[in-house]
Each structure stands twice: as structure tokens, then as C-alpha cells.
Amino acid sequence: MKSKLIKVLCIFLAVFMLLPLQAFAAPASANQNESTNTDGTPVDSKPVWGDVNCDGQLKIVDAKLILKHVANIIVLTDDQLKIADNNNDGKISTVDAKRVLKVVAGLDADAPDPVPPAPVEEKVNLLTPYTDHGLGTKQMCEVTADFAETVPSSTDNDKNNPNYSPEIKGTFDYIVNTIKKGGNYDQDYYVLASGTKVATKNVKSFKGYTMPQNKASAYKAQSDNNATDLTITVDWKVPFIAKLNIDNFFTGYENRPFNVSSFKGSYIDFKFFFTPSASGEFEIKNSTVISKAQWITDSDNSTSTLRVYFKNSGKYYGYKAYYSEYNRLVLSFNEKPTLSSAVVTLDAGHGGNDPGAIGTNGTYESSVNLKITNYVKANLENRGVTVKMTRTDNSTKSLDERQNFSRKSGSDIFVAIHSNSSTSSKPSGTEAYYYYGFSQPLAKKVHDRLVTAWKDIYSGNSTMINKVNPSDGGVRFKPFQVIRVEECPAVLIECGYLSNSTECGKLCTDSVQKKLANAIADGIIDYYNAQ
Ligand SMILES: [Zn+2]
Known part of the structure; x- marks a missing residue:
């Protein structure tokens, strides 16, 4: 606490020492001094790294603006922040101001080029069974619950199978049969073309347009402290099942066949239905959990499986699946808990x-x-x-x-x-x-x-x-x-x-x-x- 106070005071002192009185005026906006062509359009000049007031030159005033931002006296715009971070470490600090001063003094001329702005992710227009694809119509369903649990279509007991996983909201599938509550069934179910069954309460049924085969492709992999995200581009929201690789299931309590004596799994499979082709590679860096992910296509059965390998066998902590704002499927794997x-x-x-x-x-x-x-x-x-x-x-x-x-x-x-x-x-x-x-x-x-x-x-x-x-x-x-x-x-x-x-x-x-x-x-x- 105390050292933080001293640090803030030091920053203030530094700002005031560098600051002539007239500099209390508001900082120049990023575009104020922009030079223009004779027709009035802006000159397409390269921004100068550290040139926070964007006047085309690196001066002491740029260091002052950085220090004032660090001391919370002013707030730099997003554009200014990109340029201000001239040591390129992802944060704005006194080090950036120091670097500007060094460059001004001719002590460090090799400042790096500004980071280009992050590319904007393009939104995918997904196909739905609500428009005609020229393939006829079928009885379909769309998952309306946040999660629709799936169970094998061939079983009628309650031994919900951990080799199955829920379908997420918005998923489409074809209905091939309806099972009414009664006997061994605790509720009404639809049997689906993907080979699973879902409770009717979790989906809406409708006459839909038959969908073309789906294509899946790797879009990007990204890791932070919380999760490693694998983002996948699809044509439409196809059903998929996640199956954890377990090599030591045994039948235990209540004759249930899914006991494990210890968890040694080394990968998890995501099997996408109606998807005979998949492509692209994920470049996975800095994940504590995932080492690589590979596509395995089975065009005969119109499925593609993304096999996600763990860095260490038995070290896996769950995933969540959702569609991003860009309509891509994100499989987000928890990093190692600490x-x-x-x-x-x-x-x-x-x-x-x-x-x-x-x-x-x-x-x-x-x-x-x-x-x-x-x-x-x-x-x-x-x-x-x-x-x-x-x-x-x-x-x-x-x-x-x-x-x-x-x-x-x-x-x-x-x-x-x-x-x-x-x-x-x-x-x-x-x-x-x-x-x-x-x-x-x-x-x-x-x-x-x-x-x-x-x-x-x-x-x-x-x-x-x-x-x-x-x-x-x-x-x-x-x-x-x-x-x-x-x-x-x-x-x-x-x-x-x-x-x-x-x-x-x-x-x-x-x-x-x-x-x-x-x-x-x-x-x-x-x-x-x-x-
Ligand atoms: Zn209880």
C-alpha cells in the first residue's frame, strides 16, 4: 500500500517536472494535427511509435502525455494507447514514457513498428432449415433449452452414458421417431438422425428444409490464464457429441458400466454429425492442458471428429461449448486449476x-x-x-x-x-x-x-x-x-x-x-x- 502511494507520488513529481504550465490544456486529439492532401483527404502516413498526440514527431510532450495517463490525470484514447505502448509489452507504464525520452535524446533509435490493429473477425452467415436448400423437407428439431442432454437412442434405462454430451442451444437435428412417456421412459423423447435421443421438452419440432452436408474448419486457437479456446467455422449448427477417452471403464456399483479406477484419459473426441469433411489446423500455444487437435474424417458415415489431445494423461478439467457472436463454434477448455x-x-x-x-x-x-x-x-x-x-x-x-x-x-x-x-x-x-x-x-x-x-x-x-x-x-x-x-x-x-x-x-x-x-x-x- 505504502509503496504504491510512493510510486504514484513519484509519477506526479515526474509529470510536474516535465510539465510547463501551459501544458495543462487538454491533450491534442489523435487527429488534430493530421496533415491533408490538397483535396482534403488525409495523408497516408505511417504513425510514429510513441507519438501520442499524433503530430508526426516524437517530442517530450508525448512522454508527458503517457505519464499523465499513468497518473490517471488524463485518459488516452484507444488509438493513442496503441501508439503509446512503444516498448510493445501490452501495457502503458512509465517505461513507455522513458523510452520516448530516450528516443528524443537519440539514445535509442530502434523503436519497434506500431502493432497493426487486430483483424476484425468476419461474421459467418449460418444456414438454417428455415430456408429452402432445394433438398426437400423433413421433420426437424431445434434445441431451445441451453443444453439438451442426449442419451443413446438404443437404451431405455436411466444409465445416462458419459460417452454422450448435451446438444447446445440452436443445434438442428432430424427427428426419426417419437417415444412417449411410460414403461421405462420417464418422459417423452425424440429419436434423432444423429443416433441419440433428447427429451422433447428441450427442443422444438417443426417441418424444416433438408440441410446440405456441413463442412467444418479450424479457425483459430487462443489461450489465456483461464481457458484454451478452439474456434471452429461451420456451415450450420450441427449436432456433436463429446467423448472422453477412457481406457479403464469397469462395471461397478448398481451394475453401472462406467466406473473408472483412476482417470488416465489422454484425449477427448468431438464428433460432428452431417459433416463428411473438415479441414485446417489449430496452432495451440501456451495452453497448460491441450497439446494439439486433429481432424479425423469419416466420409462414409458423414462425420468428422476433432480429437483434442491433453498435454498430460489424466490432466483434464472440462470444456464449455458455445457459438460466438461471429457465429463460430467455440470449444473452451479449462486451464489447469490453481x-x-x-x-x-x-x-x-x-x-x-x-x-x-x-x-x-x-x-x-x-x-x-x-x-x-x-x-x-x-x-x-x-x-x-x-x-x-x-x-x-x-x-x-x-x-x-x-x-x-x-x-x-x-x-x-x-x-x-x-x-x-x-x-x-x-x-x-x-x-x-x-x-x-x-x-x-x-x-x-x-x-x-x-x-x-x-x-x-x-x-x-x-x-x-x-x-x-x-x-x-x-x-x-x-x-x-x-x-x-x-x-x-x-x-x-x-x-x-x-x-x-x-x-x-x-x-x-x-x-x-x-x-x-x-x-x-x-x-x-x-x-x-x-x-
Ligand atoms: Zn440427498
Whole structure:
């Protein structure tokens, strides 16, 4: 704080020493001294690097203007800022003013050429099935929800498959069949030509014009501290599926075939339907996560796949997909999460109209969950982590709201906190659930800490240990809706069993809630530290 003040004072002093009194007048605008041809049109002269008042010459006044800008006395225009940054380091500082003075004094004549203005991205005019392409008509659908989850068209169970991903808003597909709610189907579905099915509530159906085959091409790759963006030009908003490369799925809890013992994936595939050709290369620089991306075309099946390779196997943190303002598809991959800039979303399960499980002593799960979640929040915030909450009081939140919250919160990780219940009074212990394989490492870290915490909670009481025997419920795959998110690692924790009277007593005790919360927070920190 103090050194900043001294720095600002120094800048002021420097400005006043360089400043004759009459220079308090407003700075010359960028075009004031522009020379003109005899017909009045501007002379096409090259701007002088550092010539902030654009009078065609580098003078001490240019250094003064830079210093006044740095000292917040004046604000330079965007055009002036481009020219002012004459050491070309992307920021305006006293160094730029110093450089102008050196050049004026003849000490440094080789100032670089000004940076040319960034090219303006041209907007793509996308084709839609609302105009005639001369190919006839078909029954079509357009995704109207932000995300329309897709499931294999061939299955009729709830084993939502992590090899599928949602279609994003605006996507078009052809409807080949309709499935009505009933039997094994929990809602109405459309079966789509791309081979998936979507809930009818997420799309609108209409008679559309058959679309020409799509072409995809690499447009650009860009990395900053938060994400690596791969931008793709398409002719129309075709459906695509993201599939994470997992080589070690096994059938586990509830006979579900998508468990992973550890996540070792080395790439993720984005398969574009109705797209028999794709071209162009991505030049990926400065990404902490992505090493390269390659097209694999399958013209027989009219698909093209963009295979995106990870820098390190098992080090992947989610993506989001959206159409840019220029109508291009952006696949935005999270960079490696770091503790110094950590953002965590916590979801206290149930609440409001939905009490969740009811403990043997009558306590609502929703209330236990919120108490533990608040302690996790306090713990993480004490360690400098930014925490977001899907609910902070006893309000009702739908699963859709919670799922979309985690999708849109921009968080590094999402943790839903629940307490369990069984029809039997016997089960006890803790479980951690994941959906996508890349969430498994987070589930494992949190679960390890919770098991240790329970052992500690029951320590010194052999009767209770023998009676309750806190079991390792384990780390499991299960398609809970709130953790079916592609955007970040997402897990659901069952802290313990409210249906077991001993454990219910513990779960309702403030000191135990704190211990469990500290364990969850420690697990989250362990996850960050392992990346
Ligand atoms: Zn619950």
C-alpha cells in the first residue's frame, strides 16, 4: 500500500517536472494535427511509435502525455494507447514514457513498428432449415433449452452414458421417431438422425428444409490464464457429441458400466454429425492442458471428429461449448486449476419444499447438508478460495437450476453435499459419486479425507466402531443430474447415513459437522495440490 502511494507520488513529481504550465490544456486529439492532401483527404502516413498526440514527431510532450495517463490525470484514447505502448509489452507504464525520452535524446533509435490493429473477425452467415436448400423437407428439431442432454437412442434405462454430451442451444437435428412417456421412459423423447435421443421438452419440432452436408474448419486457437479456446467455422449448427477417452471403464456399483479406477484419459473426441469433411489446423500455444487437435474424417458415415489431445494423461478439467457472436463454434477448455485463483461451487442438497431424507431423530437432511456446506465454505474462504453456493438458506432449488448453476458459474470444481438414507438402519459411512471420468480424482480426494474423519469421529469408542463400523462406501459412478456437467469436475458427496441412529446422532452434532466439513475442504485442497 505504502509503496504504491510512493510510486504514484513519484509519477506526479515526474509529470510536474516535465510539465510547463501551459501544458495543462487538454491533450491534442489523435487527429488534430493530421496533415491533408490538397483535396482534403488525409495523408497516408505511417504513425510514429510513441507519438501520442499524433503530430508526426516524437517530442517530450508525448512522454508527458503517457505519464499523465499513468497518473490517471488524463485518459488516452484507444488509438493513442496503441501508439503509446512503444516498448510493445501490452501495457502503458512509465517505461513507455522513458523510452520516448530516450528516443528524443537519440539514445535509442530502434523503436519497434506500431502493432497493426487486430483483424476484425468476419461474421459467418449460418444456414438454417428455415430456408429452402432445394433438398426437400423433413421433420426437424431445434434445441431451445441451453443444453439438451442426449442419451443413446438404443437404451431405455436411466444409465445416462458419459460417452454422450448435451446438444447446445440452436443445434438442428432430424427427428426419426417419437417415444412417449411410460414403461421405462420417464418422459417423452425424440429419436434423432444423429443416433441419440433428447427429451422433447428441450427442443422444438417443426417441418424444416433438408440441410446440405456441413463442412467444418479450424479457425483459430487462443489461450489465456483461464481457458484454451478452439474456434471452429461451420456451415450450420450441427449436432456433436463429446467423448472422453477412457481406457479403464469397469462395471461397478448398481451394475453401472462406467466406473473408472483412476482417470488416465489422454484425449477427448468431438464428433460432428452431417459433416463428411473438415479441414485446417489449430496452432495451440501456451495452453497448460491441450497439446494439439486433429481432424479425423469419416466420409462414409458423414462425420468428422476433432480429437483434442491433453498435454498430460489424466490432466483434464472440462470444456464449455458455445457459438460466438461471429457465429463460430467455440470449444473452451479449462486451464489447469490453481489454488491461488480457486473458485469452488458448493451445492447443499435439497432444501425448501424438498427436505431430502429424514433422520431417525426427525432432522431434515436439507438442514444437515446446509450446515456442513456452510462450514466447508468458511474453511475454504479462510484459505483464500472463492466459494459460490447454489443456496444459502432453506430455499427450494430444482435440479435443473443446480445443474445449470454449476455449468454457468465459471467454477473450477463443483461439490454437491448430501446425507444418505437407507430402508435398513444398518448402513453407515460415506460415498463420493462422479459422472464423467475426469471428476473421479476429485471424488477420490474428498472421499479419502471423509473416511479418515469418520475413523477419528468414532475413535476411542470400540462399541460404537463395532456397532456402526464406518464403512468405506467408496468412490462410485452414478448419473445424478447435478453432476452431469462437462464444464468442470463435479462430484456428489454422501456424508453419512441419517437412517442409522448412531450416525444420525453424529451428523446432527455441530462438532461432527465441522469435522466432516473440514475433511471435505481438505479433500478439495488435496485435489488442487495434485494438479
Ligand atoms: Zn440427498
